[in-house]
Amino acid sequence: MSTGETINGQPVTQGQIAEWAAEAEAGYDVEALKRRGRGRPGRGAEPSQVVALRLTSEELAELDALAARAHKTRSEFIRDALAAYAAVTN
Template identity: 55%
Template sequence: MDRDTIGGKPVSDEQIAEWADEAEAGYDVDDLKKRGRPRLGSAIAQVATLRLDPELDAALNERAQRDHTTRSSVMRDALRAWLEAS
């Protein structure tokens, strides 16, 4: 019999019972609203699509790994630097 998994780990009956107990006790709505991505700046961030050639994509990955950050952070920093220089 296949079992449901989360992150590749099986979900036990004990875990399901804990979740049910937690749900029956109720949730703090304010705490739940704190979940999700943090704001960037003063408002909700906009998503921008960017196409990269394979070499630029590889360079972006390498820079993000070297700086211990995300690809998005590297791109935002590069765009800000370019806009300030122009």
């Protein structure tokens, strides 16, 4: 039975919730959690930079629609579009 909640589009079941609760009640290995690292994995040898960009709601909707049609994330789509633009202008 589903709770109506989803994770990555997959329904969360009562069984999963019960397993998570049992795991939490048993306790976590804090040292193991600390070793996991922080943040998103890098994209290469050099640290990545975050660039803020202001878009209207219409621009953002169009961007998301284009990315979805290309089966890419918003960030992947923007990076690929910039690379394609750079390729034709150089």
